[in-house]
Amino acid sequence: MEQEGISLTQAEWSVMECLWAEGPLTGREVTARMEDRCGWSRSTTLTLLGRLETKGAVSGAPDGKGPKVFSPVLRREDAALRETEDFLGRVYHGSLSLMVSAMTQKQALSREELDQLYELLKGLEGERHA
Numbered sequence: 001m002e003q004e005g006i007s008l009t010q011a012e013w014s015v016m017e018c019l020w021a022e023g024p025l026t027g028r029e030v031t032a033r034m035e036d037r038c039g040w041s042r043s044t045t046l047t048l049l050g051r052l053e054t055k056g057a058v059s060g061a062p063d064g065k066g067p068k069v070f071s072p073v074l075r076r077e078d079a080a081l082r083e084t085e086d087f088l089g090r091v092y093h094g095s096l097s098l099m100v101s102a103m104t105q106k107q108a109l110s111r112e113e114l115d116q117l118y119e120l121l122k123g124l125e126g127e128r129h130a
Contacts, residue, residue, distance in 0.1 A: 005082070006055050006056060006057050006074050006078075006079065006082065007082065007086070008052075008055075008057065008079060008083070011044075011048055012048055012051065012052055012055075012057070013079075014034065014037070014038060015030065015034065015045065015048045015049065015052060016052065016057060016058075016072060016074070016076070016079065018030060018033050018034065018037070019058060019070060019071065019072040020072055020076045023070065023071050023072050024069045024070060024071035025069065025070055026066075026067040026068065026069055026070070027045075027046060027049060027060075027067060027068055027070065028067060030045055030049060030070060031045040031046065049070055053070075056073060056074070057072065057073060057074040057079075058070050058071060058072055058073055058074070059071050059073050100117075
């Protein structure tokens with residue numbers, strides 16, 4: 001399965017955030033962290049780890065004779081891009097300018113954010129003329 005095509009539920013995102021930040025972790029370590037963060041039971045976390053493994057988002061490999069150790073396979077950047085593309089298509093019919101317009105009407109951009117956006121647009125324009 002193409003990793004960039006993996007879609008994550010909100011609960012799966014929570015588990016992935018844990019693995020991206022602290023992985024690789026044993027199932028016991030993930031369940032302890034998710035219990036602390038979300039109040040989830042062991043079975044809930046292990047079910048989510050199983051789903052993520054089936055999707056190809058994580059790999060669960062036995063650590064010698066010890067417990068299974070889970071590592072993220074899906075990169076956070078790829079998952080975020082997929083979610084952004086889905087959101088953009090679903091809510092703004094694929095129009096980035098409509099999204100930016102809607103966001104800036106509700107929230108003023110800082111000078112730094114405006115400068116970053118301007119530099120990004122200049123770079124994209126330069127690529128088109130190259």
